[in-house]
Every structure is written in structure tokens, then in C-alpha cells.
Amino acid sequence: MERHHAAAGQAALMLVESLMLALVERDLVPAGALVEAVETVIETKRRLAADGHEPATAARAAAMLTTIANSLAAAGPATKG
Numbered sequence: 001m002e003r004h005h006a007a008a009g010q011a012a013l014m015l016v017e018s019l020m021l022a023l024v025e026r027d028l029v030p031a032g033a034l035v036e037a038v039e040t041v042i043e044t045k046r047r048l049a050a051d052g053h054e055p056a057t058a059a060r061a062a063a064m065l066t067t068i069a070n071s072l073a074a075a076g077p078a079t080k081g
Contacts, residue, residue: 017068024075031076038069 023029042065049058 013064013068017071020068020072021075024072031072035069035072035076038065038072041065042069 020029020034024031024034042062045058045062045065049055049062
């Protein structure tokens with residue numbers, strides 16, 4: 001069952017990142033707004049880790065979210081041209 005949850009989590013994360021990138025590429029949502037939203041979640045996960053709420057899992061989630069924030073930032077208008 002644990003593998004099922006891991007696969008579902010990976011699929012969900014990839015789908016959300018893909019949808020966010022599609023919104024940016026179609027100029028429907030500014031990349032900066034999405035980066036800000038992801039950074040808010042990263043900060044929340046870091047606080048949860050610091051407070052002892054599944055620190056290893058929260059730290060891994062924050063790292064994954066950081067990768068998504070970087071991907072979105074790279075998709076923003078500064079890199080288009």
C-alpha cells in the first residue's frame with residue numbers, strides 16, 4: 001500500500017506542476033504569483049518540520065516544492081524571448 005501512496009503523490013505533484021506551467025505559458029497566471037504561492041507552502045512545511053511534525057517528510061516535501069518554484073520562476077517572462 002505504501003508504494004501506491006508514493007505513486008499517487010508523485011503523480012499529483014507532477015500534474016500540479018504541469019498545470020501551473022501551462023497557466024504561465026498561456027499567460028493566464030503570472031509566474032511570480034505561483035512562485036509566491038509555492039513559497040508559502042514551503043515555509044509552512046519548514047515550520048512544521050521545525051515544530052517536530054514529521055520533520056523528515058516535511059523536509060523532503062519542501063525540497064520538492066523548491067524544485068517546482070524554480071521551474072516556475074524559469075518559465076516566467078524574464079526567460080521568454
